[in-house]
Amino acid sequence: MKIIVLTSWLILSVSIAFSNAYMPLKDTELESIASQFPPLEYLNPLDDGGLLQPFLIVRIPGTENSTKVQNHVNDFFIKQISQGQNSSSSEIPMWKVTHDSFQDSTPIGDNITFTNICVSRDPELAINEGDKARTRKRLTLAAHYDSKLYPEGFIGAIDSAVPCAILMYVAKVIDKALTRKQAFLNENGVGNENNQLGLQILFLDGEEAFHEWTSTDSIYGARHLAARMENEDIENVDGLIGSGLSSIDTFVLLDLLGAANPRIPSYFSETHDLYNSMRSIQKRGRNIKGLFQHKRRESNFFSSPSVSENVHFLGGTLGDDHTPFWQRGVPVLHLIPNKFPPQWHHLTDDVDHLDLRTVHDWAIIIAAFTAEYLELTNFILDQ
Numbered sequence: 338m339k340i341i342v343l344t345s346w347l348i349l350s351v352s353i354a355f356s357n358a359y360m361p362l363k364d365t366e367l368e369s370i371a372s373q374f375p376p377l378e379y380l381n382p383l384d385d386g387g388l389l390q391p392f393l394i395v396r397i398p399g400t401e402n403s404t405k406v407q408n409h410v411n412d413f414f415i416k417q418i419s420q421g422q423n424s425s426s427s428e429i430p431m432w433k434v435t436h437d438s439f440q441d442s443t444p445i446g447d448n449i450t451f452t453n454i455c456v457s458r459d460p461e462l463a464i465n466e467g468d469k470a471r472t473r474k475r476l477t478l479a480a481h482y483d484s485k486l487y488p489e490g491f492i493g494a495i496d497s498a499v500p501c502a503i504l505m506y507v508a509k510v511i512d513k514a515l516t517r518k519q520a521f522l523n524e525n526g527v528g529n530e531n532n533q534l535g536l537q538i539l540f541l542d543g544e545e546a547f548h549e550w551t552s553t554d555s556i557y558g559a560r561h562l563a564a565r566m567e568n569e570d571i572e573n574v575d576g577l578i579g580s581g582l583s584s585i586d587t588f589v590l591l592d593l594l595g596a597a598n599p600r601i602p603s604y605f606s607e608t609h610d611l612y613n614s615m616r617s618i619q620k621r622g623r624n625i626k627g628l629f630q631h632k633r634r635e636s637n638f639f640s641s642p643s644v645s646e647n648v649h650f651l652g653g654t655l656g657d658d659h660t661p662f663w664q665r666g667v668p669v670l671h672l673i674p675n676k677f678p679p680q681w682h683h684l685t686d687d688v689d690h691l692d693l694r695t696v697h698d699w700a701i702i703i704a705a706f707t708a709e710y711l712e713l714t715n716f717i718l719d720q
Contacts, residue, residue, distance in 0.1 A: 359614065359712075362705055364625050366717040367618075370708075371628050374510045376700035380502050382494070382688045388413070388505045392498035393688055395491065396484040398543045398557070399450040406482055407436070410454050410540055413505055418512055431516070432508070433457050439561050444548045445486070451542040453558045454482075456508070459535035461519055473533040474586035476710050478504050478703075481544030481558070481592070481658055485682060492687045495678060497544075499595035499691065503700050504538050510704040511536075514716040521716070534586065534711060541658050556658050563661035582665055587611060587710075589670045590659045594699050596678035597692035602640050604652030605663075608670040611710075615639065615670075618705045619698070629701065630694035638702070651675075672703075 380389045391409040394402050414432045437453040457475065480500035484493035492498070515536075543557030563582065570581035587608060593599075603612040616639035622628045652663065652671055659669045680686040708717055 359709060360714045361614075361617070361621070361709055362714055362717060364621075366708075366714065367622055367625055367628055367701075367705055369718055370510055370701055370704055374506070374704075376506065376697045377693060379506050379509065380499070380696055380700060382691060382693075387502075388509075389498060389502035392482065392501055393492055393494060396482060396493070397486055398452075398483050403452070403483065403542070407452060407454060410434075410456075410482075410501075410505070414456050414508070418508060431458050431512075433459075437558070437562055437565065441543075441557050441561070443557075444554055451557050451561065453542055453562050454540040455562075456538040456540075457535060458515060460533055461523070473535060473584060475535040475537040475584050476707065477537040477539060477585045477588045478507065478707065479539040479541055479588065479590050479658060480504055481541045483542050483545055483558075485545045486547050488682075488684055491682070491684060493545075494687050494691050495593050495595040496681065496686055497592055497594070499696055499699075500591035500593075501540055503591065503594070503696075503703055504540070506700050507704045507707050508536075508538060511708050511711065511713060511717075513719065514708060514713040515711070517719070518713060518716040536707070536711060537585070544658050550656065555656065556660060559658035560661045563665060567665055582662070582667055585662070585667050587668045587670055588659055588662050590657060590672065591703070592657055592671075592673040593677060593681065594672065595691050595696050596674075596680065597695055598636050599638050599674045599678075599695065600640065600676065601638055601672055602651070602675045604650055604655065604671045605669050606650045607668045609650075611670050611706075612639070614709065615672075615702060615706045618702050618709075622701065622705070629698045631698055636695070638698070 379387055381387045382389050382393060384390055392406055394405070396403050396406050411434055414434050418432055433456070435455045437455055438450060440448045440450050443449045459473065459475070480497045480503075482497065482501045484496070484498075485491045539562070541556075541558040541562070544555065544559065546554045548554055566580065566582045566585075570583050603609050619629070619638055623632075652659075652669060655671070655673070657671065657673065659671055663669045678686075680690050708714070
């Protein structure tokens, strides 16, 4: 009887969550993220078996080091997360990894190879419905994994090794919650169209300019992928689940994260509500003892409500990997400080200048935001 009562309550709670489309995590669920997945155990920059350390090398497109980073991402999603985990009703792995490789002309030569890594996980119904799944939506998280050619030896710890590692951490945090939610839906048949929301994680290549930032010497991978996805919408080819720009519900771009005292403004009016949701996670989390490493009155990552609600949105003036997607009508939430850290594009953008308290707190915020967006309230805890 107790199990039946709990199940009935859970069905009601899940139905409410689906109808509202965005339901904040409970305090206990926020606590469980930090306790079950301690960010700095996964993002320790000195741990060669962790998520961050393999990114902390020079990562020029088309080089051996770039391939090493690609292998790190592949191994994580294919071996560490997906190994042995198949959908209960199909043989399609839960996490799908594809490479978008191409060659382009650059100031340092023609036929430079770039490779975007595209990772996705879709609900079973979206997979099983085949072509109908093209209308389904995905939250898209993105960061660039390449580093600058100059100055020689540039690592780019905040630009953008940390953002890439955080995206992998997010996948680790929500993986079992997604599985629990799918199992619950399979058993109870609860839900609506929101159940078709999937997740896409993009590791983009070639964001950095080889010489000076121009419209042609920058964001090579993002420009190529946005154009390709636009053609998928038009041509309706290749059979990819949820392919095309129309599948992107929101494009969340992480860049220049990991330095002390970041301040992120709200760049786009279209995603201002989502910005406020993320800001709320930091505010709520500071009332939970031990969740964040910054104390309550330290380092607010987001603008205050009074500033945010009267902001002059400047998203279209800042060039980054979001630009070719935004220009094609995709909603963008851009997480980049409006005042770049002092180590930006200097050799000091290295391990020694990371602020690990900030890395820790960003990991919690992004993971919690993703869980809330994907309606994983009531599934984060293993109950």
